Amino acid sequence: MARLFGTDGVRGRANEALTAELALELSVAAAHVLGESGVFEGHRPVALVARDPRASGEFLEAAVVAGLASAGVDVVRLGVVPTPGAAFLVNDRGADLGVMLSASHNPMPDNGIKFFSRGGVKLDDDLEDEIEKRMNEDWQRPVGDKVGRVVDDPGALEGYVAHLVGSLGDEASLHGLKVVLDPANGASSTTAQAAFEAQGADVTTIHAEPDGLNINDNCGSTHMGDLQRAVVEQGADVGFAFDGDADRCLAVDHEGNLIDGDQILAILALAMKEDQSLHGDTVVATVMSNLGFVNAMRDNGIRVDQTKVGDRYVLESMNANGFALGGEQSGHVIMSEFATTGDGVLTALHVASRMVHTGKSLKELGSVMTRLPQVMINVPDVNKARAGIDPEVNAAVTAETRELGDEGRVLLRPSGTEPLVRVMVEADTSERAQAVAERLAAVVRERLSLS
Numbered sequence: 240m241a242r243l244f245g246t247d248g249v250r251g252r253a254n255e256a257l258t259a260e261l262a263l264e265l266s267v268a269a270a271h272v273l274g275e276s277g278v279f280e281g282h283r284p285v286a287l288v289a290r291d292p293r294a295s296g297e298f299l300e301a302a303v304v305a306g307l308a309s310a311g312v313d314v315v316r317l318g319v320v321p322t323p324g325a326a327f328l329v330n331d332r333g334a335d336l337g338v339m340l341s342a343s344h345n346p347m348p349d350n351g352i353k354f355f356s357r358g359g360v361k362l363d364d365d366l367e368d369e370i371e372k373r374m375n376e377d378w379q380r381p382v383g384d385k386v387g388r389v390v391d392d393p394g395a396l397e398g399y400v401a402h403l404v405g406s407l408g409d410e411a412s413l414h415g416l417k418v419v420l421d422p423a424n425g426a427s428s429t430t431a432q433a434a435f436e437a438q439g440a441d442v443t444t445i446h447a448e449p450d451g452l453n454i455n456d457n458c459g460s461t462h463m464g465d466l467q468r469a470v471v472e473q474g475a476d477v478g479f480a481f482d483g484d485a486d487r488c489l490a491v492d493h494e495g496n497l498i499d500g501d502q503i504l505a506i507l508a509l510a511m512k513e514d515q516s517l518h519g520d521t522v523v524a525t526v527m528s529n530l531g532f533v534n535a536m537r538d539n540g541i542r543v544d545q546t547k548v549g550d551r552y553v554l555e556s557m558n559a560n561g562f563a564l565g566g567e568q569s570g571h572v573i574m575s576e577f578a579t580t581g582d583g584v585l586t587a588l589h590v591a592s593r594m595v596h597t598g599k600s601l602k603e604l605g606s607v608m609t610r611l612p613q614v615m616i617n618v619p620d621v622n623k624a625r626a627g628i629d630p631e632v633n634a635a636v637t638a639e640t641r642e643l644g645d646e647g648r649v650l651l652r653p654s655g656t657e658p659l660v661r662v663m664v665e666a667d668t669s670e671r672a673q674a675v676a677e678r679l680a681a682v683v684r685e686r687l688s689l690s
Contacts, residue, residue: 244367246549246655248353250342253295257350259302266306268373269336269354272366274310278335278357284312287329287395289320290340291426291484292449295350299340303352308387309380312336317395319449321426321485322353323582324399330359330579331398341426344461344482347454359579361551396430403434403585406577407592414439416591419478419491421466423459424449427485431584440591445469454483460570460583467495477594477601479587486550487570488583490590492602500570501532502605503590507572508541508564509607510593516563516576517541523556523565525549530648530665535608548652550581611647612669614676616662621687623653626660635682639664639675647672649679658689 243249249265251257270286273279286307290296304314312335317328322339329337337355345351354362354370362370418440422428428447435442445465446458458465460480470478470491478491490498504522511517521542524532533543544562546552550573553565557575566572571581578585594601626632632651640649647666654661662680666672 242368243371244364246551247343248339248351250345250349250351252348253293253299253350257299257352259298262299262302262352263306264374265352265370266303266338267310267378268370268376270307270310270312271373271378272369273336273356276366284335285315285332286312286336286338287315287317287325287332287334288338288340289317289325289328291321291454292319292424292428292451293340293342293347293350293454293483294451295348296340297451299350299352303338303340304389307336307338308389310387311381311385312387314387314389316389316391318391318393319426320396320399321430321582321584323486323578323580323585324396324426324430326355326359326580327399327402327578328359328395329355329357331402333357339484341484343484343486344455344459347452347456361554361580400430400433400437402577403430403588404437406585407438407588411592412439413591413595416477416595417441417473417475418443418591419466419469419473419475420444420587421446421459421469421478421480422485423455423481423483424453425455425459425481425483425485427481427584431479431481431485431587434584434588435591438588443469443473443475459483460487460489463489463491463497467491467497471495477591479583479590481583481587482570485583486581488572488586489570490587490601492605493600494602496602498601498605499610500566500568500572501529501610502608503570503572503586504528504564504566505532505535505608506590506593506604507574507586508536509539510589510596511564512539512541518561518563521560521562523553523562525553525567526650526652527568527663529568529608529610529613531609531611539607554580611665611667612672613663613665614669614672616676616680617659618662618680618683618687619657619659620689621658621660621683622689623658623660623687625687626651626653626683629686631686632682635679639679643675647675649675651679651683660687
């Protein structure tokens with residue numbers, strides 16, 4: 240049986256795979272597991288519950304709140320809050336547990352349930368496995384004054400926005416900067432604009448009218464076209480796009496060019512090295528980061544610690560080694576001084592501040608790295624478990640890697656959910672990358688085919 244928890248909580252199509260019953264049982268089990276682990280010891284437990292604007296979040300929120308309160312946990316409903324805002328508020332309020340209802344950048348019909356423990360950090364795998372194991376068990380229910388109480392705190396966002404603004408320091412200002420924001424009709428539709436305007440930026444927003452159905456709908460960080468056009472048409476200095484729960488950020492320079500997560504990481508890494516806040520002169524990224532990013536960091540005296548794909552693995556490395564900055568090409572950027580998870584609006588504020596501080600355009604700042612052409616070919620219906628051990632596949636990868644030398648790289652990555660292997664190649668030209676990827680895909684198809 241497949242594990243219920245994925246790399247970012249429990250996700251699925253709302254009211255099909257992810258039902259109210261499942262949400263309730265998960266919440267009860269989480270209360271029991273965390274209570275028995277000592278998190279609630281000596282006091283009445285408190286949980287914060289937040290959601291993005293998806294319509295399904297309304298009934299899932301009701302189920303989660305009911306489950307927690309029935310297990311004796313007091314609940315504070317935060318309403319619509321970005322995922323990083325929920326994590327911050329769990330830590331800031333000293334809550335014992337946080338629950339975020341969101342499917343991030345996924346389409347509107349999907350939703351998800353993510354738990355935060357005390358301090359606003361994601362649960363580790365062992366706790367998630369124990370929660371899954373304890374679902375639907377018999378238990379003694381509290382009664383009378385032992386049941387949890389439920390209150391609303393619609394003003395919680397103000398504290399989160401103040402935190403975002405305060406992260407730039409007392410003397411920082413974005414006066415004179417013309418910014419376009421695309422919050423994807425999601426959870427940052429009010430917070431992003433409020434934070435930028437508090438710092439004096441001239442702000443225009445697009446796709447900032449969530450109705451429960453339009454989240455991530457041809458907008459935000461997964462659909463950058465509207466933002467690119469808006470920045471150019473309005474003569475703006477920069478544009479920032481977030482996903483539905485605002486834990487990722489991509490940018491657009493004044494000419495409408497995309498600035499991806501690797502470039503954003505590079506900009507912030509150089510800024511932090513300059514002010515001596517980049518611990519160990521190291522930035523954490525995943526194996527999917529472009530080779531151009533790795534080369535640029537090396538040329539500027541910064542080491543890149545590369546992890547498996549997924550922001551949880553980036554965060555694990557950061558926590559284990561005390562690193563201050565990490566992220567993914569997709570725009571998840573973690574600044575550990577200010578956040579326990581990726582925070583798109585926080586990232587955007589610091590990139591904008593760097594523009595003002597240096598007097599450089601985002602295009603100039605992003606040019607610190609040259610992105611190598613990258614080609615990805617998905618090879619379906621293969622035995623992905625043999626991708627790293629088949630001798631002929633390994634020999635082909637070794638030969639192509641040797642031929643590319645310092646001008647490119649090869650990565651074979653089995654899918655986590657499908658019988659599929661992803662063949663990724665970077666090279667000095669698109670044509671060369673495409674040719675190498677096609678040759679390797681043919682070998683994978685021939686050697687690992689399930690038919």
